Amino acid sequence: MxxxxxxxxxxxxxxxxxxxxxxxxxxxxxxxxxxxxxxxxxxxxxxDRQFSDVERLYRVNVAVGDRPIFALTSWPYGPTLAREVAGVEKSVRVWQTAGVLLGQGDLRIQESASFFADSAFLSLFDFPVLVGEPQTALAAPFTMVLTESLAKRLFNRIDVVGERVRVDNQDDYTVTAVVADPPTNTHVQFQLLRSMATFYAQAQQQGFDPETQWMSFTNQSTYVRLTPGTAPSDVAAQFPAMFERHMGDLIERMGLKIAAELQPVTAIHLHPVAEELTPGGNRxxxxxxxxxxxxxxxxxxxxxxxxxxxxxxxxxxxxxxxxxxxxxxxxxxxxxxxxxxxxxxxxxxxxxxxxxxxxxxxxxxxxxxxxxxxxxxxxxxxxxxxxxxxxxxxxxxxxxxxxxxxxxxxxxxxxxxxxxxxxGTQVVTLRQGLVVTQFALSAGLIICTLMVYQQLNYLQNSQLGFQKEHVLTLNLPGDSTVQRHLESFRTAFTQHPMVLGATTASVVPSLNENYNPVAKEGAAPDDSQIMYVVQSDPHYLQTLGLELSAGRNFSEEIPSDQTDAFLINESAAKVLGLDNPVGERLEWRGGPDARTGTIVGVVKDYHFRSLHATITPALFFLNAQRANFLVVRLRPGYPAEALHDLERAWKSRLPDWPFNYQFLDESFGRQYQAEERLARLFTVFAGLAIFVACLGLFGLAAYTTEQRTKEIGVRKVLGATIPQILGLLSREYAMLLGVAFVIAAPVAGYLMRSWMTNFAYHIGFSAWPYLFAVGLVLSIALLTVSVQSLRAALANPVRSLRSE
Incomplete structure (x- = not known):
């Protein structure tokens, strides 16, 4: 059968x-x-589902004050959790650092995907170890783990355990293991792991104890593996007591609320929070x-x-x-x-x-x-x-x-x-309903596509309050010699005729962030506010084109500005309740380097993060010795030779450090990669939906035309014109498409309104995406129908009526 x-x-x-x-x-x-x-x-x-015991892996997220929860923790979290909190089997800290320079013989490679990590890293995140012992690979100071691809770039092989690699032209590290490259579907993306014991050894040499820095939120994340059968809620319930034991006096003095939660590692990508190691997805x-x-x-x-x-x-x-x-x-x-x-x-x-x-x-x-x-x-x-x-x-x-x-x-x-x-009525009604469904889906996709592109255009072209075009940024090495000569280094760049300005700074918009508590001098502890902190030289505002709404900028002519002057932005003035902030005194409570100072100016609000988030309070003060970046503003229309000149100036002072730069507008653009891909995907699949729907419509139009062949012949004999016949055959489909649009428009509008809630700043809703969508769908569909209708309208009526 x-x-x-x-x-x-x-x-x-x-x-x-x-x-x-x-x-x-x-x-x-x-x-x-x-x-x-x-x-x-x-x-x-x-x-992140490829790890063993992944159902027991969690990341510690923290919320400080009124700031949204973020993925960073301070140094003591990891060891304290493993030591004091019941139910925590192991903990590991991962600290994402700025790019490092790796040296092997005459070869120099700059690597940006660099982490410091605790010795338990390869136990919790069991990436395949190709060479070496995972249990001890990150236990000793000045040891490192390479990925397979980085090992091949440095040595052209992977059996490199025991080999030495120089980092930033300062310290030699011993390679203790080589692991497989992380798959693309994990948020832990690295090429180089250095032992956290290295950082602790260096900190002790400088008289700095990381275990006391509970409020130092650097680019560090803490992960824990719970004991079998332990509920994360039972572990999280112990956090307040831990904070009270170790930060009770600090919390009371600063007037801050601190809370923490455990987030499953498998939920990180689709439920990202602020300060992720890598950009997250979107559920x-x-x-x-x-x-x-x-x-x-x-x-x-x-x-x-x-x-x-x-x-x-x-x-x-x-x-x-x-x-x-x-x-x-x-x-x-x-x-x-x-x-x-x-x-x-x-x-x-x-x-x-x-x-x-x-x-x-x-x-x-x-x-x-x-x-x-x-x-x-x-x-x-x-x-x-x-x-x-x-x-x-x-x-x-x-x-x-x-x-x-x-x-x-x-x-x-x-x-x-x-x-x-x-x-018959039942089948025709069903068929009409199916046509309406097809084109409602197609029209809805087109409306959504147009709105996504509108929002993306808004994100990419909005005025951010500072100059991001023609601005390039370069990572500065942490070499103490370089840090001592930053001003001469900056001056060498400003002497180029195509350079409008240059500055050194700890943070740059879109590239990194740093937050610390700030309060009015002598204010009650509960008046502290978490602020975005910029430590720079006096040229930061001029180079980035930032404007003042009150007061003055830092001045090299006023020596006290180096230690006793602050700038704040307008949002900071609001949260501090300062109507006339110039002259007011503030306390920056940023750890051992905390200082007090006088507000000498107010910077107009600008977007130092993507437009997904609102502008937060910001504090500026002079401290060129904490510079992570050199920022150079070029004249519009600069020739390509200008970059070669700057590279020569860079090489003359840092011959072993590659001249790897990035433009600030491109850095901002990368924050909207998810939206760009969404727009492209919407475009492709909206086009496919229209194509498939028109295939069916073409077949239906052919069938309908065939069924009405004799009717068309009679109408032509009685004097009907070709446009009249085309209108007759197309009228039904035009009505169906109208119904489809009436259904699609409110649904697409609702979905897009929901999507827009992901952005603190977004476009308003206008009629043109709807009008364009209905015009496009109607034009394509009627063109498809007209191909068949025109054949019938042009046919000789004698042939269709001959059998009668």
């Missing part, structure tokens, strides 16, 4: 080639889109693109149902003859489902090949390294087979029941039951 089903299915698919082609194209497109999107979704949902995007995949596949299935029911008249006599010959309805349902499944499995096979060809471009679009390797596994094949069967049943079940329900006496007598089925 199955062999008979297969032969008949092949015969029918071959007989109706146009129908088969339209359905195949629609199914292939829908399946390719669905496969690619679901690969992306699977990758997003499986971040909303995963949901959105899952729905888009289902929408596009659903559109393809709708096409199948529409075209199958529209072809009812062509299969009516076949059904009648089969029933007269003794076929049961179940057998006929099996026959039609066989055709549907055969078509779907053929489309799936082609879709897999197409997806493999398109995967490199898709990876480039999404910034991932996805693959179809799962297809070669038994479970992958089974999943695809089940998926293909499900799609085939979804697309073919309703048409199978409709076609198998014909009564043989009527269709064989020619009484028109098949025509009534194909054109």
């Amino acid at each position: 199955f062999r008979n089903y297969l032969l008949v299915a092949l015969r029918n698919l071959g007989r109706y080639r146009a129908y088969t082609f339209l359905n195949l194209m629609g199914l292939i497109t829908g399946l390719v889109a669905c496969l690619l999107i679901m690969l992306w979704v699977h990758d997003e949902r499986t971040y 909303a995007y995963v949901i959105i693109f899952t729905l888009i995949a289902l929408f596009i596949l659903g559109i393809a299935c709708i096409n199948f149902m529409n075209l199958a029911t529209a072809r009812a008249t062509r299969r009516a006599r076949e059904v009648g003859v089969r029933k007269v010959a003794g076929a049961y309805r179940g057998q006929l349902i099996g026959q039609f489902l066989s055709e549907s499944l055969l078509l779907t499995l053929a489309a799936l096979a082609v879709a897999l090949g197409t997806a493999e060809l398109l995967l490199p471009a898709f990876n480039n679009l999404t910034g991932k390294a996805l693959s179809l390797a799962f297809v070669g596994t038994p479970w992958g094949l089974l999943l695809l087979l089940v998926f293909g069967l499900a799609v085939g049943l979804l697309a073919g079940l309703y048409p199978a029941f409709v076609l198998s329900g014909f009564r043989p006496t009527e269709v064989l007598k020619g009484s028109g039951q098949a025509a009534r089925v194909a054109t």
